[in-house]
Amino acid sequence: xxxxxxxxxxxxxxxxxxxxxxxxxxxxxxxxxxxxxxxxxxxxxxxxxxxxxxxxxxxxxxxxxxxxxxxxxxxxxxxx
Numbered sequence: 802x803x804x805x806x807x808x809x810x811x812x813x814x815x816x817x818x819x820x821x822x823x824x825x826x827x828x829x830x831x832x833x834x835x836x837x838x839x840x841x842x843x844x845x846x847x848x849x850x851x852x853x854x855x856x857x858x859x860x861x862x863x864x865x866x867x868x869x870x871x872x873x874x875x876x877x878x879x880x881x
Contacts, residue, residue, distance in 0.1 A: 802821045802822065802823050802825065802868060802869075803821070803822045803825035803866055803867070803868060803869065803870040803871070803872050804819060804820075804821060804822075804870075804871045804872070805819060805820050805821070805822050805833075805837075805872045805873075805874070806818065806819045806871065806872065806873045806874070807819060807820075807844075807873075807874050808873060808874060808875055808876065809875075809876045809878065810847050810876040811844060811847060811851060811874040811875075811876050813843075814841065814843035814844045814846065814847055815837075815841040815843065815844055816841070816843070820840065820841070822836060822866075822872065824836065825866040825867065825868055825870060825872075826866070826867060826868045827865050827866070827867075828865065828866050829863070829864075829865055829866070830853055830860060830864075833853070833866065833872065834848060837874075844874070847876050850876065850877045851874055851875065851876045851877070852874075852875045852876075853872060853873070853874060853875070854872070854873040854875055855870050855871070855872055856870055856871055857871070
C-alpha cells in the first residue's frame with residue numbers, strides 16, 4: 802500500500818491530505834490516476850499540470866510504483 806499525499810489544490814480537490822493506494826505494486830502513473838479519479842473525482846480537473854513525485858523526487862516517464870512508496874501530487878504553483 803502506497804501513501805499518496807495531496808498538496809495545495811490537490812488537497813482541496815480531494816478533501817483530505819492523504820490516502821492509501823492499495824494497488825501500487827508495479828503500477829504506473831496512469832493506474833494511479835484511474836484510481837484517484839474513482840476515489841476523488843475532483844482531482845480529475847487538476848490532473849493537467851500536476852506533477853507526481855515518488856519518494857521525494859519527481860516521477861520519470863515509465864517509472865513504476867512499489868507497495869511502500871510515498872507518492873505526492875504537486876499541482877502547479879504560481880508565485881511572484
